Amino acid sequence: MSNENFAAPIIPVLLSGGSGSRLWPVSRERYPKQLLPLCGDQTMIQETALRVGRDHGFADPIIICNQEHRFAIAEQMMQAGVQPTHLVLEPCGRNTAPAAAIAALLARREHPDAMVLLLPADHAILNAAAFHEAVMAGAQTAATGMLVTFGIRPTSPETGYGYIEKGDALSDKAFRVQQFAEKPALTVAQSYVAGGRHLWNSGMFLFRAQDFLEELARLAPEVAYTAEIALEAASHDLDFLRLENKTFAQAPNISLDFAVMEKTDRAAVVPCDIGWTDVGAWSALWDIAQKDETGNAVSGDAILVDAHDNLVRSDAGLTALVGVDNLTVVVTEDAVLVANRSRVQEVKAVVDRLKHEGRKERLEHRRTYRPWGYVHRLHDGPGFLVNRLTIHPGHKISLQRHQHRAEHWVVVRGEALVTLGDEQRVLHVNESLFIPAGIPHRLENAGTSDLCLVEVQTGDYLGADDVVRIEDHYGRI
Template structure:
């Protein structure tokens, strides 16, 4: 592995700053915010050159594991996927990735990357990685300092120090997010934006972390040693990982180490931390309006619209963001990113469901979406991937009708196994042991009509399950 880098992609965060598109169960790193691919997929493709990068490590949580595999498959890449049993912020996550990298190579050089960032100029970013690699091999923890395009107040800054080699500088100081006046002074003084991505020898990172919190490093290392394997995932030991202190890697290591270095880079970077950031990165019309989905603007300027289905029409307004999903609509001022954070916090107390789940719910076998519901009925649209199948299950409180609208379904109802084709239906009585699967080459689409006294998802008694959820 000499001269190569192991990418460590961190994608366990919830990303509520882009609500309502981003939610707890389907956060922003898995959304196609720009084009057809998600930022998670673009992050992996950015570090897919086998001449410089090794097989990546992805660290995420259990809820996102099948989305990770599905999105890896869509871009034809493979990775070692580590599952955190609970969130402990970025410190333990990075330490776990470093410890796992050492199981592949004791001298591994690791590139820790956030899954939800955008980089417009991949060659410039890769060139910065090459610059930083030598310093990382020499024992430096190398950050990537983005050359500022404006006096941003939403980023931390890095003050570069003396030249180490080539473009690599020592870090004189890390500073927190500034006010506008201070940000302008930082720009004049040559400070860089702190991108939050960095490269290090795994052994160096763990040693520096150990100097600050030896108990947490021991816990995380133990979680890797005791990790299990489940459906191809590496499952970190819950008891060990849970005893690590929840802390960001910046506070745990970066702001304390004497080994920090920085590579300046101009690569069109953004952490996509707000709808305003999405607007800044999007194509716009002559009045500065951006749209993803169907939108019409009249006498409106510098607005941003993202809509799943409904047409959004704006008239006589400026600097608005309007995000319309099938169960929620956001109207907000572009400039107030913190206001959205406060709004989502309030929503979690008054309407938590809309911060957690979409109407369309992703499952390892495909997805389902609620179309209509009442006191004793619910209608869903279900899509099952080719080769996918649901668990063998039963319900105590509901019966179901399945109507196939595309593809072919293999249906088990008690002892009966039957193939149901397009424009055919089948009835599943209450209490019947049943299973749905797609034996075909195209996605299976069907309409499910549920009737009964209770229609909650917790009335699913799984008897067998390919995904070990029973």
């Protein structure tokens, strides 16, 4: 794709929200599917960002995300060589209409005629060339003042997607939207596919920022007003733009479809075949996965004997299946999912039960990410917890102390600069240090490669909230 036919930039906006509960146990609330490599070597948000990179004619992206995921997303963008113009933090989830409003306001600041390409960060697109062609067709239509969405030509009567009915042709590649339809019953979905006028609603949009803001002010003025105030009162936090909490929380929790697209007379749709899926359940990954001669789709270390048509993902150790068919088997360090492939939509019921029981497996993996690196929980028992800490070069944990626990650090790779009370010392590989409860301490990687330590916590209470930060490089006090 080339943007040279347009005087104004096309600014990609990546929406990174949601919990991805139907892809448990790989996806967790604090580390959802867009942060994971589900369809390739790169994570889904990395693949989305690279698909609309500068080498394809797009401007640098805007990313709008949950504030809990900010450091992981920033690191993944750095790894992918992507430099967002803004990394916007939502203080609370408010669906896609307020996020689209924030994006359009920021894009208009960049250029008065800027176009916004609104993309969920957790969708898979297998045919990037066809996607770029569809965007070019959408940009030509958006340049006439239309608000464009992208409709996927259906390959089956899916009941999990919304649909868009095509109206009159605007060009050989774009149509007016006749109407939007909610997720249908099976018989209705079958009639949609047979009729040939309905498309799956992809949730991707393209419009001039000014055109969208005009329609938003007319059709959903409360969304427009709260977004503008929340952005005007936003504050900069390191490399992030933090929306004002109180005002943004008052924004209606409403989708872009319902707020604008279903009501405007300027809605257009570009039909496309781009190998799209929203990866909304394990069945979606099964659909796009490569299968072997027995119909099994296998990722990771697995042995299958007399087993057919199974989806197997093993991220932790050897997994063996014998004499079973049509299963979804997903193995992580701390959880195993076994489900009939026809019932994987019901995984959400497992997550609901975990939430009801207050179990941490709903929230996070054994590996949790920090702005300085990550913590990998290795083992725990009564009165002790063993972690592996990885600190990236040039980073450091906060100067902190603990009331209830002591810590023992052993360096296994790299060189650690340690602050303990009023003293500093350097720890090398195989050297260790004891940190008593109540003593201020800090750990810093002053080297050029990752610093790795084994940490043993001991005490009568080992909760993550037993920390008092005295100084913090990342603004977390």
